[in-house]
Amino acid sequence: xxxxxxxxxxxxxxxxxxxxxxxxxxxxxxxxxxxxxxxxxxxxxxxxxxxxxxxxxxxxxxxxxxxxxxxxxxxxxxxxxxxxxxxxxxxxxxxxxxxxxxxxxxxxxxxxxxxxxxxxxxxxxxxxxxxxxxxxxxxxxxxxxxxxxxxxxxxxxxxxxxxxxxxxxxxxxxxxxxxxxxxxxxxxxxxxxxxxxxxxxxxxxxxxxxxxxxxxxxxxxxxxxxxxxxxxxxxxxxxxxxxxxxxxxxxxxxxxxxxxxxxxxxxxxxxxxxxxxxxxxxxxxxxxxxxxxxxxxxxxxxxxxxxxxxxxxxxxxxxxx
Amino acid sequence: xxxxxxxxxxxxxxxxxxxxxxxxxxxxxxxxxxxxxxxxxxxxxxxxxxxxxxxxxxxxxxxxxxxxxxxxxxxxxxxxxxxxxxxxxxxxxxxxxxxxxxxxxxxxxxxxxxxxxxxxxxxxxxxxxxxxxxxxxxxxxxxxxxxxxxxxxxxxxxxxxxxxxxxxxxxxxxxxxxxxxxxxxxxxxxxxxxxxxxxxxxxxxxxxxxxxxxxxxxxxxxxxxxxxxxxxxxxxxxxxxxxxxxxxxxxxxxxxxxxxxxxxxxxxxxxxxxxxxxxxxxxxxxxxxxxxxxxxxxxxxxxxxxxxxxxxxxxxxxxxxxxxxxxxxxxxxxxxxxxxxxxxxxxxxxxxxxxxxxxxxxxxxxxxxxxxxxxxxxxxxxxxxxxxxxxxxxxxxxxxxxxxxxxxxxxxxxxxxxxxxxxxxxxxxxxxxxxxxxxxxxxxxxxxxxxxxxxxxxxxxxxxxxxxxxxxxxxxxxxxxxxxxxxxxxxxxxxxxxxxxxxxxxx
Numbered sequence: 001x002x003x004x005x006x007x008x009x010x011x012x013x014x015x016x017x018x019x020x021x022x023x024x025x026x027x028x029x030x031x032x033x034x035x036x037x038x039x040x041x042x043x044x045x046x047x048x049x050x051x052x053x054x055x056x057x058x059x060x061x062x063x064x065x066x067x068x069x070x071x072x073x074x075x076x077x078x079x080x081x082x083x084x085x086x087x088x089x090x091x092x093x094x095x096x097x098x099x100x101x102x103x104x105x106x107x108x109x110x111x112x113x114x115x116x117x118x119x120x121x122x123x124x125x126x127x128x129x130x131x132x133x134x135x136x137x138x139x140x141x142x143x144x145x146x147x148x149x150x151x152x153x154x155x156x157x158x159x160x161x162x163x164x165x166x167x168x169x170x171x172x173x174x175x176x177x178x179x180x181x182x183x184x185x186x187x188x189x190x191x192x193x194x195x196x197x198x199x200x201x202x203x204x205x206x207x208x209x210x211x212x213x214x215x216x217x218x219x220x221x222x223x224x225x226x227x228x229x230x231x232x233x234x235x236x237x238x239x240x241x242x243x244x245x246x247x248x249x250x251x252x253x254x255x256x257x258x259x260x261x262x263x264x265x266x267x268x269x270x271x272x273x274x275x276x277x278x279x280x281x282x283x284x285x286x287x288x289x290x291x292x293x294x295x296x297x298x299x300x301x302x303x304x305x306x307x308x309x310x311x312x313x314x315x316x317x318x319x320x321x
Numbered sequence: 322x323x324x325x326x327x328x329x330x331x332x333x334x335x336x337x338x339x340x341x342x343x344x345x346x347x348x349x350x351x352x353x354x355x356x357x358x359x360x361x362x363x364x365x366x367x368x369x370x371x372x373x374x375x376x377x378x379x380x381x382x383x384x385x386x387x388x389x390x391x392x393x394x395x396x397x398x399x400x401x402x403x404x405x406x407x408x409x410x411x412x413x414x415x416x417x418x419x420x421x422x423x424x425x426x427x428x429x430x431x432x433x434x435x436x437x438x439x440x441x442x443x444x445x446x447x448x449x450x451x452x453x454x455x456x457x458x459x460x461x462x463x464x465x466x467x468x469x470x471x472x473x474x475x476x477x478x479x480x481x482x483x484x485x486x487x488x489x490x491x492x493x494x495x496x497x498x499x500x501x502x503x504x505x506x507x508x509x510x511x512x513x514x515x516x517x518x519x520x521x522x523x524x525x526x527x528x529x530x531x532x533x534x535x536x537x538x539x540x541x542x543x544x545x546x547x548x549x550x551x552x553x554x555x556x557x558x559x560x561x562x563x564x565x566x567x568x569x570x571x572x573x574x575x576x577x578x579x580x581x582x583x584x585x586x587x588x589x590x591x592x593x594x595x596x597x598x599x600x601x602x603x604x605x606x607x608x609x610x611x612x613x614x615x616x617x618x619x620x621x622x623x624x625x626x627x628x629x630x631x632x633x634x635x636x637x638x639x640x641x642x643x644x645x646x647x648x649x650x651x652x653x654x655x656x657x658x659x660x661x662x663x664x665x666x667x668x669x670x671x672x673x674x675x676x677x678x679x680x681x682x683x684x685x686x687x688x689x690x691x692x693x694x695x696x697x698x699x700x701x702x703x704x705x706x707x708x709x710x711x712x713x714x715x716x717x718x719x720x721x722x723x724x725x726x727x728x729x730x731x732x733x734x735x736x737x738x739x740x741x742x743x744x745x746x747x748x749x750x751x752x753x754x755x756x757x758x759x760x761x762x763x764x765x766x767x768x769x770x771x772x773x774x775x776x777x778x779x780x781x782x783x784x785x786x787x788x789x790x791x792x793x794x795x796x797x798x799x800x801x802x803x804x805x806x807x808x809x810x811x812x813x814x815x816x817x818x819x820x821x822x823x824x825x826x827x828x
Contacts, residue, residue: 041372042660071727073521074503074510078727081517106508108520155776161508182776183506185768188662188670195666198462198776215669316508319775 028090028262029064036086036094038079040072044286048122048250049095051282055273062269075099075162077109080253084115088257090266093119097248098163101302105309106161106316113302116253118295119266122274123288124247126206127167128222128234132194133213136201140221140240143201144171147178157184157193157202161316163248164190164203166309167223169316170244171237181319191217205248206230207287223247230287246305250288251298267294322452329676333381333684341378342681345385346688352386353393354703356403357541358711360390364651365529366715368658369722376659377674381681383655384635387648388440388685391591391631392693395432395624397704400425400552405704408591408627411599415612415619420552422615430559431617432624433693434566435573439625440686442577443584443632447679450585451668455640458665463773464784468793469643470766473587474759475797484750485804491751495759498523498739505764506771518731525654527723527736528760532753534719535740538712540747554698565617572602572618573625580626584633587643591630598626632682639675641665643762647754650761658726 033056037049046068053066071079076099086092104112129140137143137154147154156172158165158181165181172179184193190202195216204212206228209219219234223246227236237244252270254263273279274292283290332338352358364383371379394406399416412432419428461469474492501512502522513519576598583594602622603612612619634645635652642663644650656663661671668675693700723736743753777783784790 040658040660042376069728071729073524073727075508077503078517078521078729081520108503108508108510152778160506165508180776180778183768183772185505186662188664188666191670192459192662192664192666193462196459196462215666 028265029062031091032065032067033090034067034069034092036079036083036092037068037070038072038076038094038096039070041068041070045095045097045250046070048283048286048288051279052122052270052273055276055279056269059269059272061272062265075103075108077103081109081111083253084111084255086255088117088255088259090254090258090262092255093266094253096251096253098251098302098305100251100253101306102162102166102309105306105313107313108161112306113251113253113299115256117256117258117263118298119252119254119263120270120295121249121251121293121298122270123283123290123293124249124301125287126222126224126228126230126289127203127246127248128206128209128219128228128231129168129171129201130194130204130209130212130217130219131201132197133216133218135197136194136218137220140235140237140242143220144175144240144242147172147175151176151178152180154179154201155182155199156180157182157190157199159183159185159190160319163246163305165316166312167203167244167246168201169312170246170308171242173312173315174242174244181316191215205287209234210287249293249298249301251302267292322448325672325676326448326679329673329680330683332677333680338378338381338677338681339684341382342385342684343688345382345387345681346389346685347692349386349389349391350393350396350689350692350700351389351703353390353405353409354396354700355706355711356397356401356405356704357537359406359533359537360386360393361648361651362534362537362715363390364648364655365526365533366718366722368526368651368655369725371655372658372725376656376661377677379655379659380652380674380678383652384678384681385685385688387631387652388628388682388689389692391627392433392436392440392624392689393700394627395436395620396429396693396697396700399428399432399620400554400701401704403704408595408630409623410592411595411623411627412620414599414623415614415616416623418613418615419617419620424615425552425554426556426559427617428615428620429554429697430561430694431565431569431620433559433690433697434561435569435576435621435623435625436628436693437686437690438573439577439580439627439629440632440682440689442574442625443581443629444679444683444686446581447632447635447682451636451640451675451679454636455665455668458641461641461665461789462787463769463776464787464790465793466641466769467766467773468790468797469587469641470762470769472793472797472800473643474762474766475800476586487749487751488755491746491753491755492759494742494746494751495756495761496763498528498756499760499763504767506768518729521727523735523739524726524732525761526658526726527732528739529651529654529757530719530723531736531739531741532743532746532756534715535736536743536747536753538716538719539740539744541709541712554701557698558695559697560694569617569621572621575605576602576622576625577629580629581633583626584630584645585636587637587645591627591634591646594626594630594633595623598622628686635678635682638663639667639678642667643765644758647757650757653761 035049037046039045049068053068056062056066083094100113103109156168156179160183182199184190193199194202210230219231222228222234222236271292280290349360352363363386390406391408394409395412397403397405398409398412399420402413402417404410416428501519504511579598580594599622602618603609634649637643637645638649644653720733723732
């Protein structure tokens with residue numbers, strides 16, 4: 001009797017242990033997962049974080065609470081540093097864009113995308129240039145021509161040291177380095193500068209280009225390989241003979257050293273979320289083509305951006321002084 | 322324009338927006354009535370609570386507080402001779418003598434009515450001037466903004482309170498506090514001394530909470546328990562009879578126009594408006610000797626002007642993104658926290674929001690009149706609340722608010738540090754309003770100047786081809802050097818004028 005009982009106990013314990021061992025993988029996540037967002041609540045990046053927060057919480061297989069923590073400041077670098085320095089246990093992840101690379105290039109941070117375990121990307125945003133519909137250049141080609149004939153006569157509203165500065169600068173360089181970059185600030189400031197006639201053009205996301213059309217902004221070129229469906233009449237840079245391609249990624253980051261099995265759980269959760277129709281709809285409303293892009297592709301793209309940006313850093317610094 | 326306004330006014334009568342504007346007005350009146358608490362404090366305190374609110378509702382709540390607090394200040398000014406808010410300092414001159422002379426209800430009725438009238442006159446200009454002004458302001462480039470901000474910085478320092486030198490020093494300290502962190506104009510870190518926590522500099526909200534709220538908490542805590550005795554109103558409802566409206570109509574209108582105009586000037590707060598209107602009313606009065614001894618005209622002038630100032634000060638805020646007074650600097654901060662870029666395009670990009678702000682201002686004034694007229698007896702008792710009871714709760718809200726901004730404890734320390742700084746500045750009679758304006762405007766000032774220089778290829782000569790910008794700079798230079806010139810003409814020892822004597826410790 002005693003023997004039976006103890007044997008049963010041993011079996012029970014052993015059974016518990018095997019399930020415990022078996023679930024060591026499946027147990028992640030067993031506490032809330034934190035998403036650090038480098039902007040205020042209410043912005044485009046924050047909106048995307050919250051789309052996935054909802055999707056994860058409804059996902060029974062993931063089965064954990066998700067908390068969004070906003071940590072704006074210093075061009076997103078406060079938050080990216082916080083993500084980088086977090087415990088690599090898979091319970092702290094974050095979301096940011098290509099500014100990750102430009103901040104490092106400008107020396108604002110001492111780390112770039114290689115300091116993280118990249119989970120993947122939930123899509124890239126198409127970009128383009130907009131001009132003042134009334135007083136601006138007729139077309140992208142007309143703008144390039146004017147810049148060649150009269151250097152510095154085309155002014156570009158930028159936000160120094162960020163992708164919105166580097167991308168038009170690449171256009172200018174490809175055209176012979178003849179456009180003048182003028183600091184304006186965030187999206188609304190750049191719009192105001194172009195519409196007020198103080199500058200000629202600025203970089204916007206395709207979604208912004210569509211939205212600001214009625215305010216008087218005219219899209220003239222997109223930086224994609226092919227024309228974008230939202231703006232079928234707008235040519236690409238390549239059509240105009242300028243070999244500059246650019247997008248803005250929505251990149252999910254984890255601190256370096258997260259166990260591979262946990263990364264797999266996260267990636268699987270993203271892939272499941274992106275198959276949900278409402279997530280697709282919501283992402284499309286942010287101007288994103290919904291597709292989960294794996295970490296190798298994201299790393300390759302960010303490294304490409306870094307290699308493009310680094311040679312231009314001195315020019316960017318010089319422009320400000 | 323009328324359609325947009327009408328739509329916004331109708332929208333304001335829906336239960337949810339109406340609730341928020343009414344909550345703002347009532348709570349504004351309450352904090353206005355309690356000496357030691359001001360509307361500015363309450364606005365900064367509720368700002369973090371609105372992070373997850375709809376931005377329109379958040380703004381109409383704050384506009385409601387703004388309107389309520391400026392008017393609410395007249396209660397304790399009249400019954401206690403303690404300005405509940407800084408803008409009602411001038412109301413104490415005649416309101417309190419009237420109350421002591423057995424006419425507390427009369428003094429309050431005059432003040433409340435003048436507040437409503439002043440609010441409506443300014444509201445008229447807010448509605449009529451804002452759309453064309455914002456269209457005009459779209460033509461403003463970096464040079465124009467640079468000139469405008471320079472003018473605002475000098476105006477606040479020069480006119481705000483007594484000593485211009487202290488105003489300038491306070492403004493310069495604000496500017497210094499805005500220096501560290503990532504500099505948007507060249508994309509580089511500045512003055513962070515290698516501390517990554519400093520990469521974003523000192524954020525607006527913790528600094529405002531510190532300078533305005535924590536400093537006041539320290540001051541009140543050090544002042545100890547003081548419960549003032551108020552004059553009893555003896556009536557439940559105070560209203561002004563038609564004849565008195567007619568008699569004071571011209572004074573109300575004149576003071577309201579003064580208040581509106583001074584409000585439009587960037588950086589100048591409601592207290593200046595009431596001082597100037599009071600001075601003018603005394604000059605043109607047939608009984609100037611009665612001023613300071615319980616003159617009805619004095620109460621009317623002060624209260625009409627300070628409420629009109631609120632509406633006037635909203636004009637540069639919604640049309641150009643330049644704060645017309647320190648409280649508008651808080652509203653500007655609130656817009657930025659909600660990811661809304663203030664500026665001339667606000668009417669185009671967020672037209673509904675602008676009209677909602679204007680409608681909230683108008684509805685807020687009516688609500689203020691109704692609430693004040695009927696609850697003044699109760700509200701007057703609030704003035705007897707010992708602030709010591711409220712301070713611990715307020716301090717807790719401050720800490721939560723500072724932390725919630727970026728979820729960092731660093732911001733809490735920043736808030737406490739600036740609280741101590743604010744307390745010391747206040748003790749030494751440096752105007753805190755100038756500090757805040759310096760802190761808020763100097764980053765805009767730097768960004769616009771550097772942007773302008775970049776735009777003209779590294780030279781400043783383009784400035785001289787821009788008449789509007791030049792005009793602003795000329796005004797700034799004039800304001801800065803006029804007192805010097807006058808000082809040269811006047812012998813030392815002539816003493817400052819009336820406005821210069823009425824110092825107060827808060828903006």
